Amino acid sequence: MNKLLEIRNLHASIGGKEILKGIDLVINEGEVHAIMGPNGAGKSTLSAVLTGHPAYEVTGGEVLLRGENLLAMEPEVRAxxxxxxxxxxxxEIPGVSMTNFMRTALNEKRAYExxxxxxxxxxxxxxxxxxQLLELPDKLNNRSVNEGFSGGEKKKNEIFQMAMLEPCLAILDETDSGLDIDALRIVAEGVNRLxxxxxxxIVITHYQRLLDYIVxxxxxxxxxxxxVxxxxxxxxxxxEEHGYEGLEG
Amino acid sequence: METILLHSNESFERVFLNEPVDLHIVQEAGSRVKIVVVDFETSRPRDLEIANRITIEQAGEGCVTEIYGLAYLRGDERVTTETHVHHQVGSGRSEQLIKFVLDDQAQGRFVGDLKIAPDAQQVEAHQTNRNILLSEGAQMRTQPQLEIYADDVKATHGASTGQLDESALFYMQQRGISKEKARQLLVGAFMREVIEAIGDQHSAVREQLLHTIDGVVE
Structure with a gap:
């Protein structure tokens, strides 16, 4: 099995406050990892740090993507x-059409390859x-990115973009939040087919519900x-049954 | 200064592309004015200050005035856009949308003088000024001057100056779009609203400008 991502003793902070306090995680090709935990545990911080969000500072450790130093790459290069x-x-990005946005993103990736x-x-x-995979309407093309989309449409649009870009590592940050059961099923089926x-x-979630669909x-x-x-x-x-009690770091 | 008397029910539409405007229009009843001013030159001589001045007098009832302005300035460019819209009689409408995008040490100024005379009831007047600063050294001054003497009117005024939306920039970067290209896309989106206001009469200019702002992403 090929190692895709390796996180070693990762520490990160925001505004001087340490949020990640030594994460170790190895993800191989073909695997689905769920990350669960109470609010404030650092779940969203982990996804922000892996993607290079400028508000977070890595204070220790390393992350390798197929053996390369991920943390040294600009956010767009990681993508x-x-x-x-x-x-x-x-x-929401008013004035930038889905077509223009997606075409720019896809061609940047193709140029990189x-x-x-x-x-x-x-x-x-x-x-x-x-x-079609996400059951999204045709009129999507001319709409501005996420502007005026319902909560469900926004999440479907995320998975649609994932389908277009075919990433090797997808991080789904609370993709189930705010979805009704039909939208959840469509989103999860989309993920499974990809x-x-x-x-x-990496599936970050608060609830077991999504993991019934994405196993x-x-x-x-x-x-x-x-x-922990x-x-x-x-x-x-x-x-789901017993909560996070007794698991605090 | 060019002075124009617009007779009853006449229409006037003009686009000023990279040329200073100094225009005074007196509108008679039921006439319509649309002016679009775009300062978009990329190779203007340094230190040149452009002053645009538009004066509108709505002298008859039921007039419509639309003024759109867009300036994208770099280097030491400076543009002042001054509008004077005077509703002298009632039941007229005016709409103003003025945008500046300022990079480097560029300076923008908008003076928006809007008057509604005491007897000019049932007027609807809107003035909006939105600006984006792309650098620390860029400066914008907004000076609205509203004098509203009639009481049965609908008048709004809004002004804002800010930076590009950081969360939108990161979202685009996360899809593989370089920061520079993401900035261009956001600036293009901001400018589009003014350019799309150009009517079909001037569709060639409109399409050319839309192409220019889209061109940066192709």
Missing amino acids: RAGVFLSFQYPV GKEPLSAKDFLRLMREKK KNPHNAS PDFVHVLADGKI KTGDKTLALEL
Whole structure:
């Protein structure tokens, strides 16, 4: 099994306050890892640090993506190298159409991989194909990114972008929050269909519910900036029943 | 200064692209004015100050005035846009949207003088000024001057100056778009609203400008 991501003793802070206090985690190709934990444990900080959010400072440790120093890369380079974050709160960008946004992103990634940009025709065909996967409407193309989208549409749009960009590591940050059961099913099916032996995902969630649909190989409990317990999918059920009491770092 | 008397029910629409405006229009009843001023030159001589001055007198009832302004300034460029919109009689409408994008040490100034005379009832007047500063050295001054003497009117005024949305920049970077290109996309999106206001009569200019702001991403 090929090692995709390796996190070693990662420490990170925001505004001088330490949030991650020594995370160790290895993710191999083909694996799904769930990260659960109480509010404030550092779940969203971990996704922000992995993607290079400028507000967070890494104060120790290292992260390797296929053996390369991920933390030394600019956020856009991490993305082109295949790290994708499905945002907990997708950002609205008035005036930038989905088409323009997606085409720019895809062609930047292709340039990074040494490929030619897609022609307008091939690009639109790809958009149509991937939209169907998420049951998104055709009119999406001309709408501004996330502007006026419902909560469910925003989350579907995240997974749609993931389908377009085909990342090797997808981080789903509370993708289930604010979704009704139908939207949850569509989003989870989308994620499952994108799974292949060479990519992996980190599913950050508060609740067991999403893990009924996206079945994890490993479940980690994050508490007070550290992984305090790791198990298989039955750990999520246990947590659902007994809560996080007794697991605090 | 160019002075124009617009007769009843006549229409006047003009786009000023990279040329200073000094225009005074007197509108008779039911006439319509649309002015779009775009300062977009990338190779203007340094230290040149551009002053745009537009004066509108709504002298007859039921007039409509629309003024759109957009300036994208770099280096030491300086642009002042001054509007004087005077509703002398009632039931007229005026709409103003003025935007500045300022980079480097560029300086922008907007003076918005809006008067509604005591008898000019049932007037609707809106004045909006939105600005983006792309650098620490850029400066914007906004000076609204509102004198509203009639009581049965709908008048709004809004002004804001800020930076590009950091969360939008990061979101785009997370999709692989370089920070520079992300900035260009956001600036283009900000400018688009003014350019899209250019009517079909001047569609060639409109399409050319839209192409210019989109061109940066292709």
